[in-house]
Amino acid sequence: xxxxKRGLAQRLWDFFCxxxxxxxxxxxxxxxxxxxxxxxxxxxxxxxxxxxxxKFRIYSTLGFFDMYHSWWFILLLYLLTLNLICCSIKRLPRxxxxxxxxxxxxxxxxxxxxxxxxxxxxxxxxxxxxxxIAALFQAQFAQPxxxxxxxxxxxxxxxxxxxRLGVYVVHFSIIIVFIxxxxxxxxxxxxxxxxxxxGSVSQVMARNGKTVDLGFAVRCxxxxxxxxxxxxxxxxxxxxxxxxxxxxxxxxxNIPIIVNEPLxxxxxTFYQSSYGQSxxxxxxxxxxxxxxxxxxxxxxxxxxxxxxxxxxxxxxxMEATMDVRPFVRGFDGPxxxxxxxxxxxxxxxxxxxxxxxxxxxxxxxxxxxFTFDGMDQKFYTGLQVAKDPGVWVVWLxxxxxxxxxxxxxxxxxxxxxxxxxxxxxxxxxxxxKNPAGFExxxxxxxxxxxxx
Numbered sequence: 455x456x457x458x459k460r461g462l463a464q465r466l467w468d469f470f471c472x473x474x475x476x477x478x479x480x481x482x483x484x485x486x487x488x489x490x491x492x493x494x495x496x497x498x499x500x501x502x503x504x505x506x507x508x509k510f511r512i513y514s515t516l517g518f519f520d521m522y523h524s525w526w527f528i529l530l531l532y533l534l535t536l537n538l539i540c541c542s543i544k545r546l547p548r549x550x551x552x553x554x555x556x557x558x559x560x561x562x563x564x565x566x567x568x569x570x571x572x573x574x575x576x577x578x579x580x581x582x583x584x585x586x587i588a589a590l591f592q593a594q595f596a597q598p599x600x601x602x603x604x605x606x607x608x609x610x611x612x613x614x615x616x617x618r619l620g621v622y623v624v625h626f627s628i629i630i631v632f633i634x635x636x637x638x639x640x641x642x643x644x645x646x647x648x649x650x651x652x653g654s655v656s657q658v659m660a661r662n663g664k665t666v667d668l669g670f671a672v673r674c675x676x677x678x679x680x681x682x683x684x685x686x687x688x689x690x691x692x693x694x695x696x697x698x699x700x701x702x703x704x705x706x707x708n709i710p711i712i713v714n715e716p717l718x719x720x721x722x723t724f725y726q727s728s729y730g731q732s733x734x735x736x737x738x739x740x741x742x743x744x745x746x747x748x749x750x751x752x753x754x755x756x757x758x759x760x761x762x763x764x765x766x767x768x769x770x771x772m773e774a775t776m777d778v779r780p781f782v783r784g785f786d787g788p789x790x791x792x793x794x795x796x797x798x799x800x801x802x803x804x805x806x807x808x809x810x811x812x813x814x815x816x817x818x819x820x821x822x823x824f825t826f827d828g829m830d831q832k833f834y835t836g837l838q839v840a841k842d843p844g845v846w847v848v849w850l851x852x853x854x855x856x857x858x859x860x861x862x863x864x865x866x867x868x869x870x871x872x873x874x875x876x877x878x879x880x881x882x883x884x885x886x887k888n889p890a891g892f893e894x895x896x897x898x899x900x901x902x903x904x905x906x
Contacts (some may be wrong), residue, residue, distance in 0.1 A: 470540040479534040481846055486530065490521040520662065533630050538625045546622055553615045553867075558601045559608045560871035560882050568871075569884040570893060572900040573877045575632075580607055584874045586906045594899055595870055607874040614868060618886060620861025627858055630851030639845030649674040650732040650834040654697060658839045668722060668839075671697040675708055677833040679729060681777060690729045692835040721841055730834030731775070737788060738771040739827040740806070746821070763822065766797030778807065785811060790826045794819055810858050868892060870899065879903060 470476060498731060504826065505513070517524030557564060565571060576583060584600060584607040588794050596611040631866040644660035645666055654673035660666050675693040680804070682688045689712060696706035697720050711717045716725045743750035753769070755761050760770045774790035775781065787808040795801045803816040806826045816823050867886040872879055881903050885892035 459547045467540065470537055471544045472537075473541075475537050476534070476541070478531055479537060482530050483527075483534070486521065489518060493521070495757060510747055515840075521896045528636070529640075531636070532652075535632050536630050538629060542622050549622075551620050553618055556610065556615070556869065556902055557871075558610045559603050560602075560610075560873050560880070563874075565880070567591050567884055568884050569889065570883045571722050571880065572882075572903070573878065573880045574900075574904050575699075575720045576904075576906065579876070580874050580876045581880055583607075583906070584609065585752040587872045587874055587879060587903065590720045590873070590899075590902060590906055591870065594902060595868075606873075609769050609872040610869070612867065612869040614865045616660075617861045617865035618867050620863075620865070623861060624855055625858075627854035630854060632750075634849075634851055636842035637847060638842040639844075641842065642840070642842040645839040646727065646836065647839060648730070648834045650734050651677050653692075653734070653742075653834075666839075668854055669720070670836075671700075673697055674725065674835050675870055677729060677835045680731075681831065686780060687729075690726065690835075692726055692837070694724065700795030708777030719868045721843065724839050725838040725840065726835070727838040727860065729833050730836065731773075732832045732834040734832060735828040736832055738774055739829060740769070740771070740790075741790075741809075741825040742822050743825075744821060745816070745819075745823055750825070752827075765906070767822070769793070769824070772803065774826065776831060782807075787813070789826050790829075792824065794824070796820050834894075856861065862889075866892065868895070870896070872903070881906075 465786060479489035480784050484533060513519060517526070521527055534904075571851055578586075587609050588598045588600055591609060591611040596613045598609050598611040601608045601610070643660045644661040644668055647655050647658040649655050649672065651674055654671045656668050656671040658666050667675045670879045675695055677685045677690070677692050678689040680688045682817070691710055691712045694709050694717055696703040696709075696717075706717075706719055708779065709717050711724060711726050713726050716723045718724075737753045739756075740753040740755060741750040742753060742763065753761055753767070755771050757771065760768050762768055770790045770793045773791055774788070776788045777786065779786050780803065787810070789805055789807045791803060792806050793801050802818065805815055806818075808810070808827070809825050815825055818824075866888050868883070869885070870881065870883040872881050881896075881900055883899070
């Protein structure tokens with residue numbers, strides 16, 4: 455029974471120390487990230503129209519719409535963390551012994567394991583040669599250690615021994631990044647909010663549909679948008695003020711934010727995400743004239759309002775913009791989509807442009823011709839709100855990963871030995887990486903030993 459238990463424990467240990475498990479988990483996380491990139495995250499009921507009800511239910515069950523918080527994604531992170539810890543525990547003691555307890559004596563058996571060995575016949579006794587070799591190693595390589603054994607002196611020096619630990623620094627950094635990601639997942643959130651110009655909010659809607667209380671308020675003082683000549687938005691900018699107990703916070707008044715230049719307050723960051731026309735305070739200006747002649751009549755129409763034109767006809771504005779170029783090819787300036795109901799007739803929907811397009815406007819409206827004169831326009835700003843208490847932990851992990859990667863790939867543990875005896879010296883050396891490059895360095899050092 456004891457043997458079976460030990461066998462099971464050993465198999466589990468070997469399983470979690472397996473490089474195959476590491477590769478499998480990394481591929482799984484990569485595929486998961488691709489899924490999270492392709493499928494929109496957060497509440498996506500509009501996504502139903504593109505994939506169908508059945509697929510939508512399957513995706514929801516599997517957590518594809520909040521994939522990075524799904525139980526199976528978190529499980530992959532846990533397994534990879536455990537795998538890295540087990541691999542490090544299994545291999546670190548041997549590497550640590552190489553670093554902390556280097557071989558100081560190059561005997562005949564150890565010499566045969568080295569790829570770079572040179573032997574020189576030199577004048578002088580071993581005491582004098584030992585001093586000269588130690589001075590040469592210190593000047594050309596690193597601080598030497600001298601050991602006497604069996605009537606011979608052994609001089610040892612090494613450089614960048616701790617670079618062998620680079621891979622474990624990378625392992626540790628990945629675990630740190632995972633810890634930071636889990637902190638952000640469990641104690642942070644991502645949310646969205648729309649704030650009309652002049653309005654303020656103290657709560658935001660998280661991606662899981664829950665309302666989050668900020669603990670303070672944010673007011674949109676003003677929103678501006680600039681366009682390219684094509685009509686596409688070039689830059690949109692929000693002017694925000696943070697309020698505590700209804701009063702502006704010193705240093706957080708009239709702060710401009712644009713894309714990639716957010717506002718952060720108390721660990722909560724507000725990113726410029728989108729914008730749109732707010733119906734609050736909007737007023738549309740129309741002119742209407744009789745096709746047979748007469749003075750035009752000015753109309754001021756509020757959103758959703760149905761204005762009587764006399765004789766049983768009505769007009770309402772469905773939507774409007776100050777630049778129709780992105781929507782109506784070949785035209786520019788303000789425009790609106792209106793719904794006109796003639797006396798006793800059915801509602802008609804058509805586009806009305808500014809006064810310079812009278813021929814276009816005259817195509818609709820029966821006996822009446824409508825012109826869109828502009829609008830008193832207010833925007834709302836769409837902000838993405840994020841709180842991530844683990845972000846500095848993630849940055850620490852990234853820094854350690856860069857350090858570990860440099861140690862593991864760009865540094866090499868170089869070691870040289872010299873066995874000194876009366877009338878001669880044998881020099882040997884090895885490097886953990888880039889043996890061709892080390893061979894050049896060793897040849898240069900050996901040439902100096904020859905002339906010592």
